[in-house]
Amino acid sequence: MTTLDQTRPAEAGSPPTPPRPLPLRVAVPLAVAAGLALLAAFPPYGWWPLAPVGVAALAAATHRRRVRAGAALGFLTGVALFAPLLAWTNLHTGNLPWVLLSLSQAAYLALLGAATAWVSPLTDRHRAAWPVVTALLWVGQEALRDRTPFGGFPWGRLAFSQGDSPLLRLAALGGAPLVTFATALAGGLLLHLLWRSWRPTAAATWWPVAGLVVLLTVGLAVPVGVRGGGDRITVAIVQGNVPRLGLDFNAQRQAVLDNHVDATLDLARRVTSGEADRPDLVVWPENSSDIDPLRDPAAGARISQAADAVGVPVLVGAVLRGPGPGQVRNAGILWRPGTGPDTDQLYTKRHPVPFAEYVPMRDLARKVSSQVDRVRSDFVPGTEPGVLRTDVAVLGDVICFEVAYDGLVRDTVTGGAQLLVVQTNNATFDESEALQQMAMVRLRAVEHGRDALMASTVGVSGFVSPDGRVDGATGFNTGAVVVRQMRLGDGRTVATRVGVWPEVLLVVAAGLVLAGAAVPRRRRVVPG
Structure with missing residues (x-):
């Protein structure tokens, strides 16, 4: 049996051999557990430390797998997360809208699982980058899910699970994308610490622990509020x-x-x-x-x-x-x-909810469910920000x-x-x-x-x-x-001033990582 802890001995002075992929009988329940851990981080539960745990579990399940296997495991995590997280959508409309929405959101975590598997050869060669790569891929996945299709559906972003976490204060610097990055980075550090713990030396374990401490300390140190106003x-x-x-x-x-x-x-x-x-x-x-x-x-x-x-x-x-x-x-x-x-x-509301306040492709949607005809009139979106002066x-x-x-x-x-x-x-x-x-x-x-x-x-x-x-x-x-x-x-926070740029830079970095992973993949075949 090959597991995360079964690394081959390294020659003196050489980097440790990367962990082999977990057997499927371990990876499958671990992927489901990842989704449930992520779920528990969100309200009404609010156990925010479990968000990094869920990130780490999914990364471990998909690491060094074939891309298709990574996608399947990511999809399992997505279903375990989104089906119960979005259960409130089926209270009065039946199960079909809930199932379709949950599966569509799980598909984005399937892409994340595939991407994690894809970059495995790169992170094997540059092990210290593993936590950062994990965080970049999460931001990239959320950026895509927040915008597609029909304007996206940002429910279930990692950032929204951190209401009682020190990491929430990072929103003042880079908004929700930075909080998601930090939360996923914590998960990557946890996983790296777990992997290093099987080779317990001071040099092997100190920096992931230090990274977690620094991450939480920085979160606590970020000032909140703005100057000006005060009335x-x-x-x-x-x-x-x-x-x-x-x-x-x-x-x-x-x-x-x-x-x-x-x-x-x-x-x-x-x-x-x-x-x-x-x-x-x-x-x-x-x-x-x-x-x-x-x-x-x-x-x-x-x-x-x-x-x-x-x-x-x-x-x-x-x-x-x-x-x-x-x-x-x-x-x-x-x-x-x-x-x-x-x-x-x-x-006037600028982003009406598709299939609730308006029905895109109504004729096609009606073939899926007659429930769409409950929306008898389409809401027209506004064009101006909601700035109201009293x-x-x-x-x-x-x-x-x-x-x-x-x-x-x-x-x-x-x-x-x-x-x-x-x-x-x-x-x-x-x-x-x-x-x-x-x-x-x-x-x-x-x-x-x-x-x-x-x-x-x-x-x-x-x-x-x-x-x-x-x-x-x-x-x-x-x-x-x-x-x-x-x-x-x-006044304005740093996040207000910089706007979308932190997310843009993180997504570009994620794209470069995905492109860079093609080089080591050509040099070796990843087992799966």
Whole structure:
């Protein structure tokens, strides 16, 4: 039997012989265990140290295998990760969308497994580069998955598993790609340490341990927040809840609107009686008014009633009809007391969710599942960043899944946003999905040095400080109003300034590694 620890003795002065590929009876369960370890790193579990463990396990399973075998093992890891991670997608739509989405995401880890196998001869020749190569390949895989197809689906990025890790603070330097790189680098160092441990000498083991210590120390040392701004405003999140969870939440649209109006009226009563601080701004979630308040006088009147009572602007999540027949927009609109909707301060969601808010290739998709016809009107994407100006602050608004996309959030900050706002509707999902989304808000707050909040129809809502800490988190499937002070930020972090460039450089480096691996592969055949 050939295993990771069975290396042939090296001649004096020569580098140790690289480990042989693990037997399949070991590699297959190890690949599955890698996916489960990665899963446990994400909310609702949040065992963040298991993310590097999962990276190490997948790298060990695929190392020195044939490319096809590496792809198959990577696919097993992907299924073990994504099938349970995305289980919230099948709660109300049946199993088919969940299965298709999980398999499509697992395919990207199949590419990662194939790439890891492909570069094995190169890492055998340059063993010290193994951890860095592992990290580069992870960043490359995520960069591809975040963008393809139909704009990509960034759920399950390693960076989003590190909410309580020292590595989260690296987001202030290079955003999510740098956090993913560091997390995967830690996994590569773990694997290298394991391999070196079978030849226990001080020279063999000290540097992987030192690398892990340095990585965590640097993470802890990175400053968070930005200079400038500093003024505080009081913000209220209104989580109105829905009568019942599920896809038919929009059939209850009047009740959902009434819930948010009534909760805001109650807040106004408590402010008047001195039980609560008067907010400077009230934030309602996505879909808080699925009745177009710009075209339905009754809906508009109810929102005006709430804004007038509380005496401050309300950021409303609304579905607006148009601009063309059969088209709708998912929008955030500022509703001012006394004057009503401020259509100059209106953000239209720029990245509608494919197969949920619009159906690409509808005729073909219908042949796969008639469920696509639940989406009766395609949402039209907006074209401008969500920079909304109130009397007291400039808001950076993104809607629901948009918080997962680096550029959509960054555009609001470079456009002048002093606070980050995420309006979302989790009524069709569950608490796990909401917690996973909150983890993304935490990373964005650190990345851009901004106070942030997430306002959900059903939870989880809450406030996030620039060091990633969550305050005032609400329960799931309940009504709540949370009021907190938020600090305005005007400066820019390194990550905000450099934008996409860290990811570009890491992806280019990954491409060079893949190209460079072709040379040693021509010189020898990798067993598998």
